[in-house]
Amino acid sequence: MSVIEAAPNKTWSRIWLRHGGLIIAVLCLILIGLAWCGGQDGNSGLVITLYLLAYAIGGYRKALEGLQTLIREKELDVDLLMVVAAIGAASIGYWKDGAILIFIFSLSGALEGYTMERTNNAIESIMKLRPEEAIVINGNKEKRVRVEDLKQGDLLLVKPGERIAADGIVSEGFSAVNQASITGESIPTDKAPGDEVFAGTMNGQGALVIQVTKPAEATLLAKIIHLVQEAQSERPPSQLFVERFERTYAKIVVAGAILMAALPPVFLGWTWSQTIYRAMIFLVVASPCALVSSIMPAVLSGIANGARNGILFKGGAYLETIGRLDVVAFDKTGTLTEGVPKVTDITAYGKYTETELLSIAASLETWSEHPIAKAIISLAKERNIELMPTTKLEAIPGLGVHGSVDGQECKIGKVDLIEGMTLSIKEKSTITDLEQQGKTVIFVKVEDEVIGLLAVQDTLRAQARESVDKLKQMGIKVVMLTGDSSSTAQIIGQEAGVDQVYAELLPEQKVEIIKTLGQNGKVAMVGDGVNDAPALAASSVGIAMGAAGTDIALETANVVLMADDLSKVSYAISLGRRSTRVIKQNVTFAIAVILLLVVSNFIGYVNLPLGVIGHEGSTIAVIISGLRLLSQKQISLFE
Incomplete structure (x- = not known):
């Protein structure tokens, strides 16, 4: 024919x-x-x-x-x-x-x-997001290949207005990427070298060179498609x-x-x-x-609605169950909080200014990989503070770092660094107040003089309080589970507005509390899907936050939130209630x-x-x- x-x-x-x-x-x-x-x-x-x-x-x-x-x-x-x-x-x-x-x-x-x-x-429509071909850069040459043939380590050229073909890390270029198809975020996210991008998302006005980190069958989009097919x-x-x-x-x-x-x-x-x-x-x-x-x-309409808003239900049973919840239990670190420490307070002593204090502190922490060091360096970059030349940098395990900054011997570390030194009543009061707020206090010393302190804390997510309040308005009891100290947990719990705080818990203790809460109704556990996996599995509905890149979240949870957006928890419950x-x-x-x-x-x-x-x-x-x-x-x- x-x-x-x-x-x-x-x-x-x-x-x-x-x-x-x-x-x-x-x-x-x-x-x-x-x-x-x-x-x-x-x-x-x-x-x-x-x-x-x-x-x-x-x-x-x-x-x-x-x-x-x-x-x-x-x-x-x-x-x-x-x-x-x-x-x-x-x-x-x-x-x-x-x-x-x-x-x-x-x-x-x-x-x-x-x-x-x-x-x-x-x-x-979710399954049609991935393009069929991609442009691979090999030296000075560009070649179009099928997405199925992409390998880890390949460099992709993504032109303005094109869909990204694979999960990867930006190597070159700056652009705003529309990630609504994956995370449900309505506003495009700025991407720069070092940032993660996902297959199926739409590139904006700038060209990007992306290093592939996962083959086609292992991308986040592929996992989403698999979950949606299972749910159907x-x-x-x-x-x-x-x-x-x-x-x-x-x-x-x-x-x-x-x-x-x-x-x-x-x-x-x-x-x-x-x-x-x-x-x-x-x-x-x-x-x-x-x-x-x-x-x-x-049920299928509810699942489709959720998927388009960055919420993946693994089956209709969980759409029904989530609408009947009585209690929502949140993990603290990485769920209610950002999971990354930030500098919250800077106090300079004597002739030193905050800028000078932060410059010396960041210079000392230049080569450190410690989360607190990263928080200090990040703030210095944010404020465009110039770092000073450093030499003889040496880490002191459990205490901090010392070295020479601009020719002066300097140290940065915890309270042990100032042992034997005399502080004023006001300085002591400031330190006590910060510690009572659950913050970690870091001191900076130049020669034999303490020039100031920085307080670091894992901060509450911007939408955490509002999201908790919405759940309480819906008649749902909200609790927080954490392995952190009781004092820090109580402070974060109070800021978030939760009804009850359980602190200093091991993973198995979280499971026991979930089972106890579940005796009087349906309970959901919201966690990051890693150390909270046992509690996610034990709850009526396990809800995983930050599923981007977290394989165990996709495997353990019943509902996956593709963006770290706590407001999606109340939306998912509302969707379940309306479906019912x-x-x-x-x-x-x-x-x-x-x-x-x-x-x-x-x-x-x-x-x-x-x-x-x-x-x-x-x-x-x-x-x-x-x-x-x-x-x-x-x-x-x-x-």
Whole structure:
């Protein structure tokens, strides 16, 4: 076959794959229209032939699916019940009613397909973020390669406006990168040499050279795709219950239809034709289509909403559970706090200024890898303070560093550095106050004179207090678990506004507290996914912070927050609550419609086409209702 011949065939295949259900429904309607025009009595051979074609075209697919379920699983399903009802109507001369049933059933199937496609598209859009090719730099040459062929250590050129093809570290260039697809952050993040970037994110106005750190299958985006695929395939407990219930319920409906076909002529004086017709309507209106469709569209929509906002649920079960939380337990370091010490106070003594004090301190710490040293150097760079030449630098284990700065012998370290020296009452009071606040005090000494001090502390995240307050407004108890000292923990806990603080805990003690809290309700643990892994696993819902680069977070937690944004915890809970509320609304609506149609059928107020419209309409209504959760607008905290 030539390319010219193959192209239309391929196009037709795509059209049929996406719109085949609607095409079948339209053909079925045309045949019904022709049959209706051919004669109102419906008894001529031509009319019956047209109706038979409508039955065959509109009902073939559903009949086949129903028979396969019956043969393979020995179970009755809704598809087979609909086809049996249509055939039953035709057997007593209601050709038109049966054909309309087949048409509406096929049309509703097509519409359900479109509405479910919207959910799937929202999820699959995440999977299309990774580009297919990347530009690899080799010396002075540039070469386009498939993303699957990238190796650790390759240098990639990412031009302005292009998607980044792999996880890596920026080697050259400056740009703002839109990371919303991975972290949910709405504002682009400035990237410079040494900063980490992720596959699937969008480069801004500057060109970047990136050194690949992970192969394609190990990138954060690949892990996200894997988690979303897992979440799609996993059924929450409520859906599993409904599916088990459907199998039993279908048998009850068949038994009810048989009784309704047999008893009314004996006890109510109905004609056999009327009785069988009402039994066929009962098969339709009592079928649990809407009930079965009440849950999964809402769950999948909620999962898609979360993924687009940087929240990954590992399954629908956790979306349901997170909406029923009573307690949220936060780890301190790296979760409520930044996890990195910062200089909070600078006090200079005598003739020295803060700038001079910080310059000497940073110069002494130039080559140190200690977190406190990095905090001091970072502040000096932030303030554009020039460092002075240093020589003879030597670390004193447990105390600090000494060396020569600008020709003077200098030292920096903890309180042992000033032993034997006389401090004023004011200086002693300052030191005591800082230590009571849980801060580490560092002294700087030039020759034999202490020229000042710096206080260092792991600071609270900017959004921590607001996030904790939101959770408390939602009626959730908030506690903090930490291995840190009681004094430091109490100070951070008070700043964050948590209800209760548990300090000086080992990992196994955190697990015991989670189990104790869980005795009175559902409890979530929010941690960094490393030393908190046991507590994450023991909680009702484990929520991992800072999943970027933390493999154990993806493995242990049930919910992963792709950015270190504590506000996403309350958003995830709100999303879970709204999902549960939508599911309850859908289930209530589905049951109410079934009861209304069954009663109306029994008293003779519903014919077969109207019963089908009510039944299929309610099914489509609950699916559309579930799709409300695809909306990315901020969900009310109290939903």
